[in-house]
Every structure is written in structure tokens, then in C-alpha cells.
Amino acid sequence: MRAHxxxxxxxxxxRNVSEGRLADMVSLDYRDRIYEHYVHARxxxxxxxxxxxxxxxxxxxxxxxxxxxxxxxxxxxxDLGCGHGTLIHFARRAGYSSIVGVDRxxxxxxxxxxxxxxxxxxxxxxxxxxxxxxxxxxxVIAFDVIEHFTREELLPFVDEVRRVLKSGGKWxxxxxxxxxxxxxxxxxxxFTHEQAFTATSMGQLLLSSGFISLNCYEDTPVVHGLMSAxxxxxxxxxxxxxxxxLAAETGQSRGAIFTQNLLIVAVR
Numbered sequence: 523m524r525a526h527x528x529x530x531x532x533x534x535x536x537r538n539v540s541e542g543r544l545a546d547m548v549s550l551d552y553r554d555r556i557y558e559h560y561v562h563a564r565x566x567x568x569x570x571x572x573x574x575x576x577x578x579x580x581x582x583x584x585x586x587x588x589x590x591x592x593x594x595x596x597x598x599x600x601d602l603g604c605g606h607g608t609l610i611h612f613a614r615r616a617g618y619s620s621i622v623g624v625d626r627x628x629x630x631x632x633x634x635x636x637x638x639x640x641x642x643x644x645x646x647x648x649x650x651x652x653x654x655x656x657x658x659x660x661x662v663i664a665f666d667v668i669e670h671f672t673r674e675e676l677l678p679f680v681d682e683v684r685r686v687l688k689s690g691g692k693w694x695x696x697x698x699x700x701x702x703x704x705x706x707x708x709x710x711x712x713f714t715h716e717q718a719f720t721a722t723s724m725g726q727l728l729l730s731s732g733f734i735s736l737n738c739y740e741d742t743p744v745v746h747g748l749m750s751a752x753x754x755x756x757x758x759x760x761x762x763x764x765x766x767x768l769a770a771e772t773g774q775s776r777g778a779i780f781t782q783n784l785l786i787v788a789v790r
């Protein structure tokens with residue numbers, strides 16, 4: 523009996539130790555591991571070797587800046603989850619000198635520094651927002667960011683962004699589009715993605731949080747040459763076919779967005 527009791531005690535101790543180790547492992551945010559190696563833990567580096575590697579993104583980002591940035595070049599702009607600073611680079615080139623960015627990944631920040639992009643620092647996005655005064659920003663940018671949050675994490679984030687925006691200020695959001703037939707390539711293309719959105723769900727989230735309006739845009743190909751023009755024509759035809767399919771199934775297709783990502787511009 524005594525030996526049996528010792529065995530039970532030993533098993534209980536081992537179980538407690540094992541459960542304690544498991545609890546420690548679970549308490550570690552899985553995102554910390556991924557973000558620590560966010561640039562190079564993939565089949566090809568996320569960051570280009572030189573600024574010329576930004577060329578493929580230039581037409582789209584230039585269009586976003588022209589269409590949605592304030593006209594006054596001294597606008598205060600905060601790029602949350604700025605990565606290695608691609609948008610900041612093109613915004614500064616367009617004359618916006620008061621744009622700064624923050625990213626949680628130390629590798630992303632290191633790449634921005636290597637590329638010579640100023641105004642990028644490492645930090646927790648919520649902590650950075652908490653440091654800012656009310657109504658201090660003309661524009662807040664969150665490109666490929668909100669899909670990394672759980673629902674419980676996202677609500678306080680939305681509230682903080684709204685708090686720091688000036689009245690009439692804009693929040694520019696780029697995120698996976700759950701309505702796209704290929705949304706899974708984006709939603710599951712990153713281990714740290716938690717969710718995807720549609721124009722409808724973004725309206726629910728932002729309008730219920732106090733934003734006065736929002737517009738959702740497709741990530742259409744930007745025509746800047748012969749090849750991109752050809753892509754645009756093919757894409758337009760395929761989008762038309764998808765709308766016909768949706769109309770046949772549901773009786774309506776107006777407002778449907780089928781690109782893998784969508785751009786949301788919300789006004790405070």
C-alpha cells in the first residue's frame with residue numbers, strides 16, 4: 523500500500539510538472555516566434571535587397587496615396603504594422619514628411635533601417651497608440667494588419683485608432699477579402715492570420731465603433747503599361763463572369779468585391 527501511495531504521489535508530481543510546462547508553453551504568444559523571423563522564415567525574403575525591389579508595388583501604392591491621402595503634405599500620418607517601410611518610402615517621395623511607422627517584427631524594422639527608410643521603429647501597436655494624444659492624427663494606416671488580431675483583440679484596437687484620429691481623419695485598411703474565391707491564399711498564407719473580412723463585416727465593425735462612414739475598394743490591377751493593361755482586361759472579364767455566377771445563385775451581385783484583398787477607407 524505504501525509503495526502504491528508513493529507511486530501515485532510520484533505520478534501526481536510528474537503530472538503537475540508536465541502541466542506547468544505546458545502552461546508556460548501556451549502562455550507564450552505564438553506570434554512572437556513568427557515575427558522574430560518574419561522576413562526570412564519563408565521561401566524567399568519578404569524584403570527586397572534594394573529600394574528598386576519596391577517597383578512592383580509602386581503603381582498601387584502611388585494610386586492609394588493620390589486618392590486617399592490629405593492634400594496638405596504636412597499631415598500627421600501613422601503607419602501601424604508598416605513592415606519594412608514600403609508605403610512610407612513612397613509617401614515621403616510624394617512629399618509627406620510627417621509620416622512615421624511602427625512594426626512589431628524586429629526583422630522588419632532592421633530591413634527598413636538597412637534600406638535607409640527613416641521613421642520606422644519597433645513597438646507594440648496598442649502601446650504606441652496608447653502614448654498618443656486624442657485626435658492627434660490626420661491618417662492612420664493599417665495595411666495587412668487587422669487580420670492578425672483575434673476578435674477580442676481587434677475591438678480595443680479599433681477604439682484606440684478612432685481615439686487618436688482627428689475629426690474627419692481617415693483610417694486606411696488593407697486586409698484579406700473573405701468574399702474572394704481565392705481568399706484562402708491570403709487568409710492562410712500567413713501563420714499569424716486570425717481572420718478575414720468582407721465589406722459587410724467591416725461595416726459592422728467600424729460603424730458600430732463610431733466611425734461615421736466607410737468605403738470599400740477592390741484591389742484592381744493598376745494600368746501602367748502594356749502587360750498591366752492586358753491583365754486588367756482579363757481581370758475585368760473574369761470579374762464579370764463571377765458576378766453572373768453570383769447573380770444566378772442569389773439574384774443579386776451589386777457591390778460584390780472579388781479581389782483577394784480589399785481596401786477600406788473609414789472616416790472618423
